[in-house]
Amino acid sequence: MTKIIVITSGKGGVGKTTTSASFAVGLAKKGYKTAVIDFDIGLRNLDLIMGCERRVVYDFVNVIRKEANLNQALIRDKHIKDLFILPASQTRDKEALTIEGVGLILAELNKTFDYIVCDSPAGIERGAQLAMYFADSAIVVTNPEVSSVRDSDRMLGLLTSKTKRAEEGRDPIEEHLLLTRYSPKRVTRGEMLSLSDVNEILAIPLLGVIPESPAVLRASNSGEPVILAEESDAGQAYADAIGRFLGEEIPHRFIAEKNHWLKRLLRFKEKEAI
Amino acid sequence: MTVSTLNAEQLSCFHFKASFSPCMILQLTRIDFDALEQQLKQTIAKAPNLFMGSPVVVDLEKIKTQGVLNFIKLKHILMSVGLVPIGVRGGNKEQHEAAIIDGLPILTNQKLTVNEKEQPAVHNTHKESTPTFAKFVTTPIRSGMQIYAKGCDLIVAAAVSPGAELLADGSIHIYGPLRGRALAGVQGNTDARIFCRTLENAELVSIAGYYLTKEDIQTNEAKDGTIQIYLDNTRVRILSL
Numbered sequence: 001m002t003k004i005i006v007i008t009s010g011k012g013g014v015g016k017t018t019t020s021a022s023f024a025v026g027l028a029k030k031g032y033k034t035a036v037i038d039f040d041i042g043l044r045n046l047d048l049i050m051g052c053e054r055r056v057v058y059d060f061v062n063v064i065r066k067e068a069n070l071n072q073a074l075i076r077d078k079h080i081k082d083l084f085i086l087p088a089s090q091t092r093d094k095e096a097l098t099i100e101g102v103g104l105i106l107a108e109l110n111k112t113f114d115y116i117v118c119d120s121p122a123g124i125e126r127g128a129q130l131a132m133y134f135a136d137s138a139i140v141v142t143n144p145e146v147s148s149v150r151d152s153d154r155m156l157g158l159l160t161s162k163t164k165r166a167e168e169g170r171d172p173i174e175e176h177l178l179l180t181r182y183s184p185k186r187v188t189r190g191e192m193l194s195l196s197d198v199n200e201i202l203a204i205p206l207l208g209v210i211p212e213s214p215a216v217l218r219a220s221n222s223g224e225p226v227i228l229a230e231e232s233d234a235g236q237a238y239a240d241a242i243g244r245f246l247g248e249e250i251p252h253r254f255i256a257e258k259n260h261w262l263k264r265l266l267r268f269k270e271k272e273a274i
Numbered sequence: 275m276t277v278s279t280l281n282a283e284q285l286s287c288f289h290f291k292a293s294f295s296p297c298m299i300l301q302l303t304r305i306d307f308d309a310l311e312q313q314l315k316q317t318i319a320k321a322p323n324l325f326m327g328s329p330v331v332v333d334l335e336k337i338k339t340q341g342v343l344n345f346i347k348l349k350h351i352l353m354s355v356g357l358v359p360i361g362v363r364g365g366n367k368e369q370h371e372a373a374i375i376d377g378l379p380i381l382t383n384q385k386l387t388v389n390e391k392e393q394p395a396v397h398n399t400h401k402e403s404t405p406t407f408a409k410f411v412t413t414p415i416r417s418g419m420q421i422y423a424k425g426c427d428l429i430v431a432a433a434v435s436p437g438a439e440l441l442a443d444g445s446i447h448i449y450g451p452l453r454g455r456a457l458a459g460v461q462g463n464t465d466a467r468i469f470c471r472t473l474e475n476a477e478l479v480s481i482a483g484y485y486l487t488k489e490d491i492q493t494n495e496a497k498d499g500t501i502q503i504y505l506d507n508t509r510v511r512i513l514s515l
C-alpha cells in the first residue's frame with residue numbers, strides 16, 4: 001500500500017522543504033521507492049535543496065496540463081536509487097493545480113511507489129489544502145514560537161475536516177508533530193517555547209525534535225539534504241524521526257541543553273554552598 | 275437494552291436507553307449501588323466494545339422521590355466498568371445540589387426548563403421525545419474552529435485551543451483545558467452557565483452577552499479545579515466549586 005505523506009505547517013519558513021527533502025531521502029535509503037512532490041507553485045525550492053535544479057525540464061503543471069507525461073517530468077535522484085523528484089512549476093498561475101489533476105498524478109504514482117512525500121506551500125489556502133487533500137499521514141512542522149504553534153493548530157483543524165479521508169468518513173489522517181529549529185539554550189533563556197509548551201497545545205504524537213543547526217544551511221547550499229550529513233546533529237535527528245515514522249522505538253535526542261563542564265561545576269558549588 | 279418484562283423491571287435497578295445525542299442515558303430505577311455494580315458488570319460483559327469509554331448521563335427521574343445519593347461512589351462504579359459519567363438529568367433539587375458538588379453537571383433541556391417554570395407540577399411525560407439536549411464533541415477544537423450548539427447545551431470532552439470558539443444557546447461544559455473562547459446563552463439565556471476545569475489561559479467567557487476578557491479572567495482567583503461561571507445580574511462571576 002502506497003502511503004501519501006504531507007509535510008505541512010501553516011506558517012512559512014519553518015522547515016517544510018528541508019523536512020520533505022530529508023524525509024524522502026531517508027525513506028528511499030531504507031529501500032522504499034519514494035517520490036517527493038513540490039506543491040509550492042511559483043517558488044520552486046525543493047529541486048534546489050535536492051540539488052537537481054539543472055535537470056528540471058518538465059514540471060508538475062506540465063503533467064497536469066498533459067504537456068508531458070509523468071515519467072518525463074519525474075527526476076531520478078543522482079545518488080539514491082528509488083528516489084524521484086517531481087518539481088513545482090514556476091508559473092504564476094496558482095490555479096494551474098486542480099484537484100482532479102493532482103488526483104490523477106497521485107493515482108499513477110500509487111501504482112509503483114511506496115511513499116509519496118508532498119511538500120506543502122505555506123498558508124492555509126488552496127495550495128496547502130491541495131497538498132493535504134489526498135494524504136494518509138501528515139507531518140506538522142512547527143517552530144517553538146507562539147505564531148507557528150497557532151498555525152499548526154489551525155492546520156490540524158483542517159486536517160480533520162478538509163481531506164479526502166475526512167470527507168469519505170474513513171480513518172482520520174495520521175498526525176505527527178515535528179518540532180524544528182529547536183534551540184534548548186534559547187528555551188532555557190525563555191526566548192522560545194519549550195517542547196512541553198508546544199506539546200500541551202497541539203497534543204499529537206511527537207515524531208522528533210530537529211535542533212537549530214548550521215548544517216541545514218550548509219546542506220541547502222550544497223544541494224544535499226541534511227540527512228546525508230550523517231555526523232551532523234540535524235542529520236541524525238532526521239534519521240531518528242524517520243525511524244520512528246517507520247515504527248522503530250528511538251529515544252529523543254537534542255532536547256536538553258548540552259551540559260557544559262563549567263556549568264556543571266558551578267551547579268556543584270552551589271549545592272555545596274547550601 | 276431496555277428490560278421489557280414487568281418482572282425484570284422490578285428486579286433490575288437501571289435501564290440503558292438510546293438517546294439522540296451520541297451518549298448513553300443510564301436511568302436509575304432504585305438506589306442500590308451493590309446491585310448496580312453487579313448488574314452493570316453483567317450487562318457490559320455481553321458487549322464490552324459497545325460500552326468501553328462511552329459517555330453516560332445518569333437519569334434520576336425515576337428516583338427523584340428518593341433521597342440524595344452518593345455521586346462520588348456512583349462515579350467510581352461507572353468508571354470501574356469503563357463508562358464515563360458526564361452529568362445527570364432529572365431528579366430533585368437536593369440531588370442536583372449534591373451532583374454539582376460532586377462534579378456532575380445538570381444537563382437540562384432549555385425548553386423543559388421553561389416549561390418547568392410555568393407549570394411545576396406536571397412536566398416529565400414528554401422528556402424522552404426531546405430531540406437533543408446537548409451537542410457532544412470529543413475531538414480537539416483547534417484554532418480557527420467554531421462549534422455552535424443550537425438550542426441546547428454543549429459538552430466538550432477535549433481541549434479547546436487558543437483561537438477556537440465555543441457557542442451554545444444553553445450551557446457549556448468543558449472537560450479539557452479551555453484556552454479559547456466560550457460563549458454560553460448566546461440567544462440571551464441568562465441562566466446558561468459554563469463549567470470547566472482550567473481557566474488559566476481562556477481568552478474570553480461570556481454568558482448571554484456579558485463577558486470577561488483574558489485580563490479579567492486572570493485577575494480572578496479561581497483558575498483550576500471545578501469552575502462554574504454564571505451571571506449574577508449583569509456581572510459574570512467565576513466560582514470555584
Ligand SMILES: Nc1ncnc2c1ncn2[C@@H]1O[C@H](COP(=O)(O)OP(=O)(O)OP(=O)(O)O)[C@@H](O)[C@H]1O
Nearest residue numbers: 012013014015016017018122181211212213216217
Ligand atoms: N533545523 C534548522 N536549523 C537551521 N536552519 C533551518 C533549520 N530548518 C530550516 N532552516 C532554515 O530555515 C529556512 C526555511 O526552511 P525551509 O525552506 O525548509 O522552510 P519552508 O517551511 O519550506 O518554507 P516555505 O514556507 O517558504 O516553503 C531555510 O533558510 C532553512 O535553511
Ligand SMILES: [Mg+2]
Nearest residue numbers: 016017040045
Ligand atoms: Mg518550502
